[in-house]
Amino acid sequence: PTETAIPQPDPPRPMLAMGDVNTKAEQTDFDQRMQKLVGHPVEYNVELKIDGLSLSLEYENGKLVRASTRGNGYVGEDVTANAKYISDIPQTLPEPLTTEVRGECYMSKEAFAKLNAEREEQGLAVFANPRNAAAGSLRQLDPKVTKKRQLSTFIYTWVNPPEEITSQHQAIQKMHDLGFHTNETGRKLKTLDEVFAFIDEYTAKRNSLTYGIDGIVLKIDDLGIEQELGNTVKVPRWEIAYKFPPEEQETVVRDIVWTVGRTGVVTPTAVMDPVQLAGTTVARASLHNPDYLNEKGVRIGDTVKLHKAGDIIPEISEVVMAKRPADSVAYQIPTTCPSCGQKLVHLEDEVALRCINPSCPAQVEEGITHFASRPAMNIAGLGPKIVKQLIAKDLVHNVADLYHLTADDLAQLDHFKEKSINNLLTALDNSKQNSVELLITGLGIDHVGAKAARLIAQKFKNLAKIMSLDVQEIASIDTIGMTIAESMTTYFAQPEAQKVIDELRESGLNMDYLGADEPAEIEDNPFKDKTVVLTGKLEHYTRSEFTKKLQALGAKVTGSVSHKTDYVIYGKDAGSKYTKAQTLGVPLLTEEEAIAQIE
Numbered sequence: 001p002t003e004t005a006i007p008q009p010d011p012p013r014p015m016l017a018m019g020d021v022n023t024k025a026e027q028t029d030f031d032q033r034m035q036k037l038v039g040h041p042v043e044y045n046v047e048l049k050i051d052g053l054s055l056s057l058e059y060e061n062g063k064l065v066r067a068s069t070r071g072n073g074y075v076g077e078d079v080t081a082n083a084k085y086i087s088d089i090p091q092t093l094p095e096p097l098t099t100e101v102r103g104e105c106y107m108s109k110e111a112f113a114k115l116n117a118e119r120e121e122q123g124l125a126v127f128a129n130p131r132n133a134a135a136g137s138l139r140q141l142d143p144k145v146t147k148k149r150q151l152s153t154f155i156y157t158w159v160n161p162p163e164e165i166t167s168q169h170q171a172i173q174k175m176h177d178l179g180f181h182t183n184e185t186g187r188k189l190k191t192l193d194e195v196f197a198f199i200d201e202y203t204a205k206r207n208s209l210t211y212g213i214d215g216i217v218l219k220i221d222d223l224g225i226e227q228e229l230g231n232t233v234k235v236p237r238w239e240i241a242y243k244f245p246p247e248e249q250e251t252v253v254r255d256i257v258w259t260v261g262r263t264g265v266v267t268p269t270a271v272m273d274p275v276q277l278a279g280t281t282v283a284r285a286s287l288h289n290p291d292y293l294n295e296k297g298v299r300i301g302d303t304v305k306l307h308k309a310g311d312i313i314p315e316i317s318e319v320v321m322a323k324r325p326a327d328s329v330a331y332q333i334p335t336t337c338p339s340c341g342q343k344l345v346h347l348e349d350e351v352a353l354r355c356i357n358p359s360c361p362a363q364v365e366e367g368i369t370h371f372a373s374r375p376a377m378n379i380a381g382l383g384p385k386i387v388k389q390l391i392a393k394d395l396v397h398n399v400a401d402l403y404h405l406t407a408d409d410l411a412q413l414d415h416f417k418e419k420s421i422n423n424l425l426t427a428l429d430n431s432k433q434n435s436v437e438l439l440i441t442g443l444g445i446d447h448v449g450a451k452a453a454r455l456i457a458q459k460f461k462n463l464a465k466i467m468s469l470d471v472q473e474i475a476s477i478d479t480i481g482m483t484i485a486e487s488m489t490t491y492f493a494q495p496e497a498q499k500v501i502d503e504l505r506e507s508g509l510n511m512d513y514l515g516a517d518e519p520a521e522i523e524d525n526p527f528k529d530k531t532v533v534l535t536g537k538l539e540h541y542t543r544s545e546f547t548k549k550l551q552a553l554g555a556k557v558t559g560s561v562s563h564k565t566d567y568v569i570y571g572k573d574a575g576s577k578y579t580k581a582q583t584l585g586v587p588l589l590t591e592e593e594a595i596a597q598i599e
Contacts, residue, residue: 013159015054015070015102016231018217020241024196030218030240031192037237038225045168045221046198047186049241050154051212052106053135057083057155059100062093069138079138085147088181094564101175103155107134108211111150113313122446123265123352126288129309130212144479152211155180167221177562184560184576188221199242206244215243248307249275249282250320253300256287256331258338260362262370262444264355266337266344268293270304270316277308285314289351290333301325339363358496364398365391367444371399375450376442377434380427381420389413399442400503402428432507435514436463439504443497447487452480454515456488463501463511467492526597528554530566533581536574538591546591549598561586569594 021027034042054070067083068076083089086105107115112130115137119126127133137149158171165171169188176182185202189195199216206213219239220226229237255271268287275282285306287293296316298304303323309315337344337355339362344353355363365387372382382402390396395409405428410421437457441450459477460466466474466488474485491497505511532555534543541549546569547557561568561580568581569589581588589597 014073014231015056015076016073016235017070018239018241019235020215020243022243022245024199027195027199027218027240027242028192031195034220034238037229038220041190042225043188043190043221044195044218045172045186046189046195047156047217047219048183048202048209048213049215049217049243050104050106050183051129051131051214052104052154053131053138054102055079055083055105055138055153056100056102056159057089059093060098062096064089064091069135077139081143082138082140082146085143086151086153088153088559090179093178095178097178099161100159101155101180102157102159103153103180105134105138105151105153106130106211107137107149107151110210112212115149116313120267120286120288120352121261121263121265123263123289123347123350123354125291125351126286128315142481144481147479153181154183156182156186161223166223168219168223168226169221171223176560179562179564181560203244213244215241217241246307247277248305248317249277250303251275251282251306253298253302253304255300256293256298258334260337260339260355260360260366262363262366263446264357264360264363266334266353266355270298272304272306275306277306277314282306282308282314285316287316290346290353291351293331293333299324299328299331301328337362359397361391368396368399368402370444371402371442373442377431377438379424379431381424382427386413386424398500400500400507403432403504403507403509432509434510436511437513437515439463439509439511440466443491443501445487445491447484452484455480457513458515461513467498467501525553527567529556530554531556531558531564533558533561533565533568533577534570535568535577536571536591538571540591540595553598567594 021030031042056066056068056070056076057064058066058068064083065080066078067080067089068078070076084091107130109130112127112133115133116126127136133149134151137146137151140146140149155175156172158165158175161171161174165174167188169186172182172186187194187198189198195216195218202213202216217239218241220229226236226238231237251272251274253270253272257269257271258266259269260266267289270285270287272283272285287296287298297319298316299319301324303320305317305320307315307317333353335344336342337357337360340355340357340360342355342357342360345356346352347354357363365384368387368391369384371377372379372387379402387396390405390413393412395405395412396402405425407421407425410416410424435457437450437454440448440453440457440463455477456466456474460469469489471482471485471489474480474488475482527550532550534546534557538546550557558565561577561584563584565581565584565586567587567589568577569591570578571591578588580586
């Protein structure tokens with residue numbers, strides 16, 4: 001009998017790095033090489049090169065079964081558990097496809113700046129750029145950490161598209177329709193002049209984008225030609241990355257100043273001659289911690305090269321040694337707090353110096369400012385300048401003292417007249433009625449943010465009960481880990497903290513949770529279980545406020561328009577999302593019409 005050959009699956013397609021060019025002349029050489037290989041001019045799909053981490057997503061019958069990093073191109077790191085916490089990765093596709101897509105996992109500039117600020121405040125090492133931050137966040141052993149760090153994706157490669165998909169721009173459109181987050185800036189271009197115009201456009205727009213890009217990617221649009229050209233050992237033949245030149249300026253360091261944060265972390269900052277960099281004037285750059293300062297070897301009087309990490313955070317790249325003054329001396333790390341003069345300490349497992357004096361004026365000032373801020377007690381009129389005056393005039397020493405202030409006390413402040421005095425006293429009185437999670441947030445307990453405070457208050461209902469909990473009881477709440485639990489129990493065990501809370505209670509502050517455990521069901525709600533997209537400039541709410549309002553009604557608010565979108569709500573200057581909604585026949589509502597329906 002003859003043997004029947006068993007069909008073998010195609011070998012996995014490796015995740016190769018791209019070749020790159022740095023000039024338009026090199027870009028022209030690439031185009032000419034493609035024309036010679038193909039035998040005629042080619043069209044390109046031109047895309048932004050996202051500054052992130054390569055990611056593969058595999059689906060079986062429409063279900064996400066595996067997510068992995070590039071690794072060595074053939075074997076990557078399994079990050080499936082973490083990918084399930086990235087909000088724009090669909091866990092289930094609207095079609096039962098068994099397929100693989102690839103793209104970039106990245107961290108937005110806003111999320112990157114927030115993460116580094118939090119880490120610096122906690123005395124931890126900061127990330128050098130958004131790419132490192134995204135890589136570290138995606139590889140976390142605890143997926144809940146990944147979720148907290150607000151990662152995003154752009155998907156741009158379909159490894160095994162259906163036969164009817166014959167071009168890169170078709171593949172991106174179909175992936176978008178399936179629910180993947182794709183970048184809407186990509187274009188199909190016919191000539192090299194159009195490619196250069198695109199490069200010039202996004203070289204100028206680069207700094208205004210909410211995410212980091214480090215170049216432009218050209219891909220031959222015809223997938224058949226891509227398959228014919230194949231790869232070299234290292235890179236695909238059919239695509240190339242045009243890399244932006246790094247934007248750098250030289251300037252001179254005139255001073256290194258140290259500031260004390262709310263948790264006592266003391267941070268060095270270089271004060272420099274102002275220079276224009278990536279669209280803004282820069283005169284200061286954080287040196288983060290003593291280890292970083294020593295690693296860079298920065299001295300007062302040094303000429304340094306300056307760039308922006310992630311196109312947003314000014315950072316010193318290196319010292320220009322050839323320009324170092326002849327009389328230069330090594331910078332000495334301080335040993336005492338610049339605010340209170342107490343000895344600084346280097347705690348175990350931290351890179352930061354820390355002032356551990358609880359009465360340090362700088363820490364008190366930062367703590368009171370945080371207590372009054374909008375995410376905490378939201379005391380209108382009590383900003384940093386007022387707090388600074390209250391401390392300078394010896395009127396407050398901790399947050400409890402705020403509730404002992406009188407009109408005569410406030411009359412001592414600069415430019416404080418009767419109206420300002422009455423407004424602040426009213427705001428202080430109103431804040432006494434806040435739900436207890438706002439008070440917990442305001443206390444500034446290390447690692448305990450607004451979300452953790454709300455979850456803990458919602459579970460245990462009042463502050464007295466929370467103060468009596470042990471570490472395991474707090475950590476038993478979903479998403480609350482041991483770090484937060486240990487920080488809370490340590491804080492509440494301090495006699496100074498207990499004294500402040502007793503004073504706040506005596507001043508009449510609410511100590512109970514006042515929020516609802518479950519949102520009330522709203523009858524006749526047009527947005528329940530609907531997918532909604534917001535676009536344009538909103539006038540009555542911020543984008544975040546409107547999103548929360550819709551989510552409270554049971555809506556799913558997404559960032560892209562597809563056939564699954566139920567409504568597009570638009571404000572002024574609505575752009576491509578508005579146009580796409582018209583093309584797809586998605587119902588459009590003005591901001592006012594949506595508000596009217598909600599009300």
